Amino acid sequence: xxxxxxxxxxxxxxxxxxxxxxxxxxxxxxxxxxxxxxxxxxxxxxxxxxxxxxxxxxxxxxxxxxxxxxxxxxxxxxxxxxxxxxxxxxxxxxxxxxxxxxxxxxxxxxxxxxxxxxxxxxxxxxxxxxxxxxxxxxxxxxxxxxxxxxxxxxxxxxxxxxxxxxxxxxxxxxxxxxxxxxxxxxxxxxxxxxxxxxxxxxxxxxxxxxxxxxxxxxxxxxxxxxxxxxxxxxxxxxxxxxxxxxxxxxxxxxxxxxxxxxxxxxxxxxxxxxxxxxxxxxxxxxxxxxxxxxxxxxxxxxxxxxxxxxxxxxxxxxxxxxxxxxxxxxxxxxxxxxxxxxxxxxxxxxxxxxxxxxxxxxxxxxxxxxxxxxxxxxxxxxxxxxxxxxxxxxxxxxxxxxxxxxxxxxxxxxxxxxxxxxxxxxxxxxxxxxxxxxxxxxxxxxxxxxxxxxx
Numbered sequence: 001x002x003x004x005x006x007x008x009x010x011x012x013x014x015x016x017x018x019x020x021x022x023x024x025x026x027x028x029x030x031x032x033x034x035x036x037x038x039x040x041x042x043x044x045x046x047x048x049x050x051x052x053x054x055x056x057x058x059x060x061x062x063x064x065x066x067x068x069x070x071x072x073x074x075x076x077x078x079x080x081x082x083x084x085x086x087x088x089x090x091x092x093x094x095x096x097x098x099x100x101x102x103x104x105x106x107x108x109x110x111x112x113x114x115x116x117x118x119x120x121x122x123x124x125x126x127x128x129x130x131x132x133x134x135x136x137x138x139x140x141x142x143x144x145x146x147x148x149x150x151x152x153x154x155x156x157x158x159x160x161x162x163x164x165x166x167x168x169x170x171x172x173x174x175x176x177x178x179x180x181x182x183x184x185x186x187x188x189x190x191x192x193x194x195x196x197x198x199x200x201x202x203x204x205x206x207x208x209x210x211x212x213x214x215x216x217x218x219x220x221x222x223x224x225x226x227x228x229x230x231x232x233x234x235x236x237x238x239x240x241x242x243x244x245x246x247x248x249x250x251x252x253x254x255x256x257x258x259x260x261x262x263x264x265x266x267x268x269x270x271x272x273x274x275x276x277x278x279x280x281x282x283x284x285x286x287x288x289x290x291x292x293x294x295x296x297x298x299x300x301x302x303x304x305x306x307x308x309x310x311x312x313x314x315x316x317x318x319x320x321x322x323x324x325x326x327x328x329x330x331x332x333x334x335x336x337x338x339x340x341x342x343x344x345x346x347x348x349x350x351x352x353x354x355x356x357x358x359x360x361x362x363x364x365x366x367x368x369x370x371x372x373x374x375x376x377x378x379x380x381x382x383x384x385x386x387x388x389x390x391x392x393x394x395x396x397x398x399x400x401x402x403x404x405x406x407x408x409x410x411x412x413x414x415x416x417x418x419x420x421x422x423x424x425x426x427x428x429x430x431x432x433x434x435x436x437x438x439x440x441x442x443x444x445x446x447x448x449x450x451x452x453x454x455x
Contacts (some may be wrong), residue, residue, distance in 0.1 A: 009111075009429075010325070011137065019373065023226065037082060046096060046119070046211075047096070047145060047209065047211035047213070047214060047249075047252070047258070048095045048096055048174060048175075048176060048208065048209020048210065048211070048249055049176065049209070049249045049250075049252035049253040050095075050252070050256075051093050051095070051097070051098055051115070052176050052249075052253050053098055053253055053256060053291070053423075054098065055092075055093045055098060055123055056092045056253075056423060057123075057426070058091060058100075058123070059091055060119070061123060061147065062088050062123075062142075062147075062149070063088055063089070063091065064087060064088065064089070064301070065086045065087060065144060065145050066086060066088070066144065067084075067085075067088070067142035067143055067144040067149070067378075068084060068085065068142070068143045068144055069081075069083050069084040069085075069141070069142050069143075070084075070140075070141050071139055071140060071141070072134035072135075072138045072139075072141050073090040073134070073136055073137065073138055073139055075139045075156075076139040076140050076156050079111065079140070079156065079157070079158040080140055080141075080337040082102075082109045082158055083102040083103075083109050083111060083158070086103040086107075086109065087102065087103065087104075087439050088100060088101070088102055089101050089104055089108075091179070092164075092168075093174065093176070094167075094168055094171045094174050094177070094208050095171055095172065095174050095204050095207075095208025095209035095210075096114060096115070096204065096208065096209060096211075097112065097113070097114050097167065097171060097208070098112070098113040098114075098115075098121075098421065099111065099112055099113075099164055099167070099168075099232075100113070101164075108160065108161055109127070109158055109159075109160070110134065110154070110158060110159055110160065110161065110163055111157075111158050112155065112156070112157040112158065112159070112163070112164070112167060113151065113153050113155065113156055113391075114153060114154055114155035115153045115154060116153060116154025116155065117154070118152075118154075119151075119152050119153030119154055120150075120151075120152055120153075121149065121150075121151045121153070122149065122150045122151075123148070123149045124147065124148045124149075124150070125145055125146065125147065126143070126146050126147055126148045132148050132150070134150055135150070135152065137152040137314065138150045138152050139151055139152055139153065139156045140149065140156060153432075170171060170205060171204060171205060171208045172184075172185060172203070172204055172205050172206040172207045172208040172209055173185045173206075174208045174209050175207065175209060175210075175242065175245040175246040175249050176209060176246070176249050176250065176253060182238075182239070182242045184217065185207050185238075185242065186238050186242075187204055187236065188200070188205075188206045189230040189231070189233060189238060190230070190231055190233070190238075191205060191231070192229075192230040192231050193231070194229065194315055195229070195230050196226060196227045196229055196230065196294065197224060197228045197229070197230045197233060197241070197316065198219065198225075198226025198227060198228075198294045198299050199230075199294055199295055200230045201215045201218065201219070201241070201245075202215055202294075202295070202297065203266070207242075207245065209249060209346050210245060210249075211396065212277075212297050212298065213274070213277050214245070214248060214249065214252075214260075215259050215299070216274075216276050216277040216299070216300040216301075217244075217248060217258075217260035217274055217275055217276065217277060218241060218244045218245050218248060219241070219301070219306065220275045220276045220300075220301070220302065220306060221240075221244045221248075221260070222237065222240040222241045222244050223240075223305060223306055224237060224240075224241060224299055224306060225297075225301050225306045225308040225309070225425075226294060226299040226300075226306075226308060227294075227301075227308055227314065227318055227321070227322055228308060228309070229314070236237045248260050253423065254423050254424060255424050255429060255432060256424050256426070256428070256430075256432065256433070257273075257429060257432055257433055258274065258431025259273055259274075259275055260273070260274050260275060261274060265284075265389060267283045267284070268283070270283075271283030275435050276289055276300045276301070276302060277300055278328070279300075279328065280327065280328050280329075282302040282304065282305055284302070284305055285302065285304045285305055287302050287303055287305070288303075288327045288328075289302055289306040289327065289328040290302075290325040290326065290327065290328060291302070291304060291326060291327075291328040291329070291353055292321050292322070292324060292325040292326070293306070294321070300328055301325075308322065311398065347371075347373075347374045347377040347378060348374050350374075352373065355370065355373040355374065355377060356373065358377055359373060359376055359377065359380075362380055364376055364380060
């Protein structure tokens with residue numbers, strides 16, 4: 001299945017942020033705040049666009065090839081024997097579920113994968129001088145054609161074509177699939193009895209592939225409160241939610257990063273990558289962002305930009321949840337981090353080690369709990385006065401390399417704007433993340449295998 005992002009008009013608008021760093025006494029402190037090396041590891045949470053990136057990469061590298069398959073940790077021995085030596089003929093993605101088809105006709109074996117919170121499907125060059133020893137969590141190893149693939153995931157199952165059809169029928173519409181039917185999602189939402197749109201948007205049987213970060217950003221862009229009952233939505237409002245889901249997931253698929261802010265709005269930091277997720281205030285109206293729990297996950301909303309307008313009666317527990325909503329507490333996000341200079345505007349987003357570096361530079365005490373350090377930084381008005389652009393003389397060799405990478409990648413961003421069928425490689429996505437202060441980890445696609453491939 002061709003991913004929708006490759007056949008529809010690109011709607012990618014990038015948010016850029018200038019390289020900034022703190023002028024610190026010791027060079028190594030600057031490195032700790034602003035520089036990270038590329039990593040071959042993977043992030044710990046996966047949303048739908050990341051699964052599509054894995055499939056896009058694997059279609060180019062693995063499709064049409066046969067592999068020697070085994071189960072290093074013994075947890076998938078029977079399944080590995082079923083696909084051993086059979087050609088990989090097809091890959092399908094439905095939200096966060098991956099389906100790999102081995103063989104043809106009645107002989108087809110379908111491999112079903114769900115990464116869960118910590119899975120990965122790593123592909124390595126077997127001729128490179130790299131340690132590719134399976135880990136205790138490696139359930140499937142595939143060898144052949146100069147490559148080695150290691151799979152670890154929460155769910156690894158296999159079956160026939162009927163097994164695939166049954167799994168597919170239980171899943172909702174995937175905004176990134178070309179054959180997605182928004183009418184089917186609309187009927188499920190309209191027919192829901194009491195569920196809120198915030199709950200339904202995360203229900204993989206309704207819309208497949210949307211995670212917590214995207215939920216917050218999609219509903220904010222649509223101007224819809226997460227507690228709005230699904231059955232109260234008009235078709236026009238649903239269409240806004242669906243179209244934003246398509247736009248943002250496509251953007252994530254192309255870039256490898258969760259970028260939701262439209263550059264055309266001209267919002268200042270810290271609203272350069274995400275509008276409301278892990279923000280304490282709304283970048284549009286300045287109102288305090290509220291957060292509360294929906295089915296065990298934190299929901300976010302701006303009361304001004306996302307008013308609860310339903311005439312429907314909310315259940316007692318949802319009324320209580322809305323009343324108890326508190327001002328969003330910013331935190332160190334490992335999935336969607338901010339640039340260090342941007343995080344300085346909200347010090348709670350900095351790590352304790354980073355806060356101590358800042359305070360040491362200011363000749364202020366570095367003892368105490370994180371809350372004490374954050375308060376100390378705020379009291380010293382670091383946000384307004386202490387963030388400066390490091391000069392070349394102040395940057396060590398590592399930071400100079402990072403500055404050069406940013407210049408190079410700005411050129412790549414411009415090429416992305418001009419070429420609608422461009423999908424960033426793993427290394428390019430890692431560079432973009434690092435330039436924004438995020439970790440260089442890129443979903444479940446390891447660096448090194450696709451560096452020279454411009455999709």
